[in-house]
Amino acid sequence: MPDYEKLMDDEVRAFLARTEQHYPPDAVDLTVQDQRRVYNAMCADFDVGYPDDVTAQDRAFGGVTCRVYSRAAPVVGTVFYCHGGGFVVGGLDSHDSICAEFCAGTGMQVIAVDYGLSPERPFPGDFEDAWAAFEAVCAETDGAIVLAGDSAGGNLVAAIAHYARGRIDGRITGSLLIYPGLGGDRTRGSYVTHADAPGLSVRDMAFYQTLRSGGQDHTGDPRFAPLQDTDFSGLPPTVILTAEFDPLSSDGEAYRDAIQDAGGRAVWIEEAGLIHAHLRARHMSTRAATSFARMIQALTLLRTGQITDLD
Template identity: 55%
Template sequence: MTDYTTLIDGETWAFIERTNSHYPPDTIDYTIAQQRGIYDRMCREFFAGYPDGVTVETSAIATSTHDIPIRIYRTPTSDKAAAMVLYFHGGGFILGGLDSHDDVCAELCARTGYEVVSVDYRLAPEHLHPAAFDDVMNAFEWAAGTRSHPILLCGDSAGGNLAAAVSHATRGHPRKPIGQVLIYPGLGGDRSKGSYVTHAEAPMLTVRDLEFYKHIRSGGQERSGDATLAPLADTDFSNLPPTVLITAQCDPLSSDGEAYRDRIVAAGGQATWFEEPGLVHGYLRARHTVGRARASFTRIVDATAALGKGS
């Protein structure tokens, strides 16, 4: 049993307790509608507002079957910036939307100067896999067709999974992404070893939670080998964009970052993995109250800025 009393500091414990007060650990035992209500209320409690100078526009991408809501964040210098960011939010493929990561995207925009476009992809169980993947692919095609800036992919948790899946699917695209920043992503790693074992009962996210989200997203169907569902299932890791993976030590998903980095490097690509000591899944919401999370968010901003400039 991992001793989290020594791994996690007081600031992070305060964040965990505050989160649990709004989003109890047993929330997955509620109905999907109840889970969404609880999650949305929690996100409102942590909302940090917009930085000065950021303008926000909510719009939509039209497809042949439905519209995909998006939110566009810009600064006065975004037109002159090196890149634009497509951001895919976390939430286990069943939670979240434009509001859940609203302030995160606004701050990423303000601190990089890049235009950030947040994508409100369809959620399970109403829309099973590959609905979310199809939506983020459509968002990529929209960006490739309407934006002159190079495209950088960024996502946290479920959104990190989707960002990686887009990178794998667009390797032959003339506007393929110039980089990807994956924040505690779930990439479909081996659940019999690594952090899946040592942090199976971590605060904020457990292996039981992961099994629940996977079952809901896939409708209970076995889809082994599907790289659009689990990018680590791909057999080819060549020609992927330069990648930065940032994971939390106290998170069953952390080993996915290490495994994905190793696969890209072994295929001759560029990838860097940072495992943030003592942090937990979902720590983006702690970036203003926890020193370790604040430092990690700066690392995320710096990585986004660097990849956008081709370095």
Template identity: 35%
Template sequence: MRLRLAVEVMAPILLPARAVVGGLEQYNARRRNVMTDQATPPKLELSHTALSEDEALRILDGHRIRRGSRVMDPKAQIVGEFVKSVRVPGYFPPLPELRQQLRTMVTLMDEPAPALPRIEDIRIPGAAGEIPARVYAPHTTRALSPAVAYFHGGGWVQGDLETHHGLCARLALHGDALVVAIDYRLAPEHKFPAGVEDAFAAYRWLRAHGRELGADTTRVAVAGDSAGGNLSAVVSQLAASAGLPVPTCQVLIYPALDASLDTESHRELADAHVIPRERIVWYMAQYLGADADTVDPRVSPLRAKRLAGQPPTMIVTAGFDPLRDEGHAYAEALRRAGVDVVYREYPGQIHAFVSLTKAIPQGLTCTLEVAEYLRKRLSA
């Protein structure tokens, strides 16, 4: 189904009024197209995010974004250019508005969640109080199902049970596993290590009490995207350090793994779609504050000195994502430590594409690939 809303209608939802002056007209007048084949990019509207690939190529009219051998997926390019067009560089709206922007974007650009026999909101005990969570059960007749603790993305600042509802439901359905989405505390109200503490507490609880939900506590994976990929990697490392059972496997989707931001992809894609460098730096500042140690493995899992004994891992990256190279580096570090790793780069994709499956169909392809990995690993 195509999105028919004009950008003039949607822009005030995505941004505060003072940040919308001129909308896409202003964007199309000022855009310096340094990453495309030609000098003047096409005019974009929100309805273009729901076009077929052939229609998207026609709208782009040859203005394809390239980096070396990588060519951006035309659907991803239209989404990314639209996101950039309705943002004002250097401006970050108040937190409630910022968080609503992500909810709105996912509502518009992600496919609806599939129906499941059971979806249930629960609360899990944590060190600082109860942690909201949501259970996605693909079966009602099976006694026990393997489980996945899922940690959402959003820069540790945005994201909640609603923004990742569709993704978690799809993973449960196609991965044949009970998925438990964890609504960990967000920054800046709750700075590091609050999110880590919640994620680790939720994993330990699922291991100890998952049978109450219908989970086989001997088969528990962790998974997450972006900041949630960071938390998944941290949970696996903390479990190993504490002498606890490590997850059966872990899936890290375009994970944030090194707070130094010092990789070729960070330099090459500083003006990236969705998460340009200024945005990543801002997210990190909200999460860490001024006194955090950025080489602490709980912040930068890539900096861990010991990775032997980590669980089998799948890492997904996007070719036009500043986080790309740290994901690849972590895959290589795990392999050197003897860990079984599946590394998958989607070379034409942008950050967050797995959560935008209506606008970027390859997000669904990736979701199904992740689900199949989980299904095989958890049934072994």
């Protein structure tokens, strides 16, 4: 196993230590309610509030509670955001300041989706919530829509991009997937090399998948695992940002290759020296801050369907 203590820099080690003060490496051994309690406490510790010019309001889209972030300046598009948390933890508050900073950095309104969590609402409930909200956002807003999400949320917005083909065309100008779990081959690549990475392990992933699946076999359903689709044509320009020390890293490479092989445009960037969930480290790690700036750049470019100028 890699010696992560030596491979991570001091700032990333400090981020991990602060994370584990609230959310221990063996958190999946807790009850779901206790997992949510410690996860929420961790997210609250990292919350930095809103930039001065950003406000937010909760409202429903398609019967699903969402949070709409906006600035006083005119809206130039919409980021449709799904949060991470393994489909088990997280919500509107867990990624609150992250979405506010996306709004401030891009000038776009950000609509964050409070989709149902497992085990109370296993698949396909989570996808159905995200899709219902997306349909309503398309009907009730104008202009470009950029899909974005981290981890489990990256899975959901990728699934929306696949499902939207032939149903809602012309609105999605791009997708930003942040260390997404897309249902790749767990017998190879980063799933093996970084099976026990800090921040997320293959064991953690198995726990989350068991709860999300509800004990059912969803093999081959791209709403559950977008990498298991048989058709990757017609997808919007896509940027996938992964972390070097993360079992999910290989999903980014595989998804980029699948889109490119189908004639589409996709960029995969692996962030060196970073771990899963480094969005929360953006104010305490130089590497994470650089990655966050790249996310802002990607969202801004994707509003007009561009990815060639991504640093």
